[in-house]
Structure formats: structure tokens, C-alpha cells
Amino acid sequence: xxxxxxxxxxxxxxxxxxxxxxxxxxxxxxxxxxxxxxxxxxxxxxxxxxxxxxxxxxxxxxxxxxxxxxxxxxxxxxxxxxxxxxxxxxxxxxxxxxxxxxxxxxxxxxxxxxxxxxxxxxxxxxxxxxxxxxxxxxxxxxxxxxxxxxxxxxxxxxxxxxxxxxxxxxxxxxxxxxxxxxxxxxxxxxxxxxxxxxxxxxxxxxxxxxxxxxxxxxxxxxxxxxxxxxxxxxxxxxxxxxxxx
Numbered sequence: 001x002x003x004x005x006x007x008x009x010x011x012x013x014x015x016x017x018x019x020x021x022x023x024x025x026x027x028x029x030x031x032x033x034x035x036x037x038x039x040x041x042x043x044x045x046x047x048x049x050x051x052x053x054x055x056x057x058x059x060x061x062x063x064x065x066x067x068x069x070x071x072x073x074x075x076x077x078x079x080x081x082x083x084x085x086x087x088x089x090x091x092x093x094x095x096x097x098x099x100x101x102x103x104x105x106x107x108x109x110x111x112x113x114x115x116x117x118x119x120x121x122x123x124x125x126x127x128x129x130x131x132x133x134x135x136x137x138x139x140x141x142x143x144x145x146x147x148x149x150x151x152x153x154x155x156x157x158x159x160x161x162x163x164x165x166x167x168x169x170x171x172x173x174x175x176x177x178x179x180x181x182x183x184x185x186x187x188x189x190x191x192x193x194x195x196x197x198x199x200x201x202x203x204x205x206x207x208x209x210x211x212x213x214x215x216x217x218x219x220x221x222x223x224x225x226x227x228x229x230x231x232x233x234x235x236x237x238x239x240x241x242x243x244x245x
Contacts (some may be wrong), residue, residue: 139163
């Protein structure tokens with residue numbers, strides 16, 4: 001048995017217990033980070049234009065992305081880390097599930113958490129490695145609406161995806177290859193990491209994982225293909241870093 005604050009988690013939990021534990025960990029981490037951060041956790045778009053100043057690029061005008069809120073870098077990183085940790089617990093719950101239905105639900109939760117939690121932080125991690133600095137995270141719809149058909153486009157424009165805002169000077173001081181790596185990291189990560197999670201479930205013999213893996217592979221391929229052909233996608237931005245359209 002181990003303890004997280006006032007919440008105790010007993011070894012060898014049931015699938016529901018393990019899934020509940022993963023959500024408890026994510027909730028507790030988010031709460032701690034939010035209250036301990038010295039940087040404002042969330043500021044809504046009403047204050048964003050004044051914060052950026054007249055010389056900064058208008059995010060909505062350039063990306064046509066619906067932005068709902070802004071997070072500091074520490075808060076955004078902690079939220080995504082909490083999501084990835086919660087996904088690992090959900091996969092553990094899927095492995096110990098006694099029914100195919102429960103296993104598929106747990107795998108779906110893990111896949112969604114990994115899909116939402118691995119994109120922006122990959123931009124940040126690779127960007128920091130190559131010398132790019134970042135100002136804040138944004139919470140809003142997809143930055144690549146053109147990559148989705150009309151029905152899904154509306155849904156993805158209203159889902160709470162995380163994006164990350166680069167610092168203009170550091171972008172100017174890095175090489176085209178470094179900028180291309182940073183841009184490519186996000187969509188590549190959000191396609192590969194959730195699929196790897198489902199692959200692990202399949203290798204562990206989780207009930208229903210074979211069909212779910214086929215779905216995950218199909219989704220990953222569609223994500224990469226649509227992003228590659230979209231003019232607003234990460235791969236298009238990577239190509240433009242080298243001066244190509």
C-alpha cells in the first residue's frame with residue numbers, strides 16, 4: 001500500500017481502482033502545481049493581446065486556432081506529465097481487467113491521455129535541446145484545422161489541445177534544421193507515443209488490444225498524412241524553416 005496525500009492506494013488494485021488512482025494522481029499533481037507556481041496558472045484570452053504587445057504575432061490571426069486560455073511553462077509541463085503518468089496507470093488497469101469491455105475502456109482512456117499530453121511537450125523538449133526558448137502554453141482547438149474533414153474539423157477546433165508559444169529571438173538565432181526538428185516533434189510524438197501504448201497492451205495480451213491497435217495504427221497514419229499535406233500543419237512549418245513551401 002502506498003499513499004498520495006490523504007488518498008491511499010493498495011497494491012494489486014482492481015482495474016477500476018487502478019484507473020481511479022491514475023486520475024487521483026493527475027488531479028493531485030495539477031492542484032499542487034497550480035497553487036505552488038510563482039507564475040499565473042491561467043489567464044484568459046482577454047488579457048493576451050496586452051501581454052504580448054503590438055510587435056508580437058497575433059496567434060489567432062496566424063494560425064486560425066481557437067485559444068481558450070494560457071498556461072505558464074511549469075504548469076503546462078506538469079499537466080502533460082501528469083497526463084502521461086495517468087495513462088500508464090490506465091494501461092496497467094487494462095492489463096489487469098477481467099473483461100474485454102473494461103480493458104478497451106482503460107486502453108481508450110490511456111490512448112486519449114497520451115494523445116493530448118505528448119504533443120506540445122515534445123515541441124518544448126526538443127526545442128529546449130536545440131536552444132529554442134518558449135513563453136507559455138496555450139489551450140485551444142487544433143492548430144491544423146485544415147487537416148481534418150468538415151465533421152471532425154469542428155470537433156477538433158473545440159477540443160482543449162495544448163500548444164506552446166516560441167520566443168521570437170531564440171527562433172531567429174537557431175538553425176533551420178533546429179527549427180524543423182522542433183516543429184516536427186509535436187505531431188510525430190502525438191502519432192507514435194499513443195500507438196506505442198496500445199502496442200504495449202497488445203504485447204501484454206490485453207483483451208481487445210488487437211483491434212484497438214489496428215485503430216491506433218490507422219489513426220496515427222491518418223494524423224501524419226493529414227499533417228504532411230496541410231499548409232498549417234507542423235510538417236509544413238518544418239519545411240518552411242528550410243525555405244520550402
